[in-house]
Amino acid sequence: MKTDRHHKGEWVKSWIRERILFLALVIFVGGAIAYIGTDKFFPRDSLFFHPIKEFSLLIAMIGVVSLGYELFLRELTFNEYKSALEEIVNPDAVRLGITGIYKNRSELGQSMGFEKLFQKVQREIFIGGTSLLSISTNSREIIKDKVLKGINVKLLLMNPDSPVVDFIAKQGRGKPTFINEIRTSLLLLQKLQEEIMHGPDGAQKGRLIIHTYDSIPSHSFISLDEGYPNGLIIADIGPYLGRSVPRPSMVVVNKKDGLYEYWQEMNANMWEQSKTLAHDEKSPPSSSHSRTLVLVSGKETEYCDTKTDTWRPASICQMDHGWRTIKGSQWVWIKEGLALDEARTGSHNKFRLRFNLPPGAEKAIVRSVLYVRSAGACHIAVNDKALPGEYGGANYPDPFVIDIDRYLKEGQNAVVFELISFANPSVTALDGNRIGLAYRLDLEYRE
Known part of the structure; x- marks a missing residue:
């Protein structure tokens, strides 16, 4: 009964709020009519003449004030109040135009995926990084769709033949696979560029x-509609030096005297010092006679639902503070997080990656390298053939690297990850026994 009254009260408030402009106009018109009509209905020496006329004037003035507030001041007052409240809570962030800081890319991805991020872009997408492997794999179709709809996309990544790349790969804790990541990403992006160029022509096609x-x-960085009032920049704090240590990300909006102008200038400097990747450079898609697949943990990963014995899409999960990443991949599990009782009792789940190889491709494989990290014990089987050993390494400097070419076949292939989290009854917080899986498969074969 109390709930019904509450809903009824909310409905009345909503009804009044939606019609407040009309009500203000009615009050003003009613007061004005009563003020003017007093002379016609009451003689001037009447006892009620002056009280009614003054009361009508008061009603009309209330209507005028309400009408003016609704028409001119309501939105302004609300925005000023909101701005003042934000400055009280976090004055420096508001002053600098910072709308969010995330401790790593995985946390950023959970908050705003690329689809959501690019949804309101109207003019340009500008992305810069080292290899852009996550863009060339996870966001390939999104980029293609935006270009075909008339939005220009600028991508900036490192030259794999630069001495700096070799320096980063050889420095302490640098990844030896760094140069392969860049080459793979370049190949995928060139093929995407060729698809767009030879695709259907349209007056609205971007570049x-x-x-x-x-x-x-x-x-x-990721820059959207650079320089415009709705401009947004997401910038990683600190340079990438070939290590798997996650970097924080900062989200800034285009606000005067804020950090936006600083990041905008930094992005422009990197673009000015770069050069165009032309189709006649080495390893163009049309003459490579090879096909590259990069398959990563994320939305395409499946897990086995033991209750129904069916495979369902896995979820991007929360990272533990000590976990490292694999370039282009995301940490996954059966759901975003685990309950405390699951952390205490442990769990046993299977995850699956599926892909197809055309006839003869298994004999023409150039490389097929699987990079794996897991929190918990991980056993791997490729096409029902178990790989020796147990894998983990969520917080290792480098992931496990496995060559799986001898296990592949033409047609459909399946890589199954069996992830085991052992019981730990003494756990009092979820961070004590968190579990997840991250992988990336780099596959290249001659056509």
């Missing part, structure tokens, strides 16, 4: 421009 640079990257 996909790919540049490479030779210097040490100052930062990675």
Whole structure:
């Protein structure tokens, strides 16, 4: 009964709020009519003449004030109040135009995926980084769709032949696979560029421009509608030096005297120092006679639902503070997070990656390298053939690297990850026994 009264009260408030402008106009008109009509209905020496006329004037003035507030001041007052409240809570962030800070890319991805991020773009997408492997794999179709709809996309990544790349790969804790990541990403982006160029023509088609640079990257970034009032920049704090240590990300909006202008200038400097990747450069898609697949953990990963014995899409999961990443991939599990009782009792789940190889491809494989990290014990089987050993390494400097070419076949292939989290009854917080899986499969074969 109390709930019904509450809903009824809310409905009345909503009804009044939606019609407040009309009510203000009615009050003003009613008061004005009563003020003017007093002379016609009451003689001037009447006892009620002056009280009614003054009361009508008061009603009309209330209507005028309400009408003016609704027409001119309501939105302004609300925005000023909101701005003042934000400055009280976090004055420096508001002053600098910072709308969010995330401790790593995985946390950023959970908050705003690329689809959501690019949804309101009207003019240009500008992305810069080291290899852009996550863009060339996870966001390939999104980029293609935006270009075909008339939005220009600029991509900036490192030149794999630059001495800086070799320096990063050889420095302490640098990844030896770094150069392969860049080459793979370049190949995928060139093929995407070729698809767009030879695809259906349209008056609204935008441009996909790919540049490479030779210097040490100052930062990675995503810039949307640069320079416009709705402009947004997501910048990683600190340079990438070939390590798996996650970097924080900062989201800034175009606000005067804020950080937006700083990141905008940094992005422009990197673009000016870069050069266009032309189709006549080495390893163009049309003459490579090879096909590259990069398959990563994410939305395409499946897990086995033991209750129904069916495979369902896995979820991007929460990372533990000590976990490292694999370039282009995301940490996954059966759901976003686990309950405390699951952390105490442990769990046993299977995950699956599926892909197809054309006839004869299994005999023409150039490389098929699987990179794996997991929190918990992980057993791997490729096409029902168990791989020896147990894998983990969520917080290792480098992931496990496995060559799986001898297990592949033509047609459909399946890589199954059996993830085991052992019981730990003494756990008092979820971070004590968190579990997840991250992988990337780099596959190249001659056509």
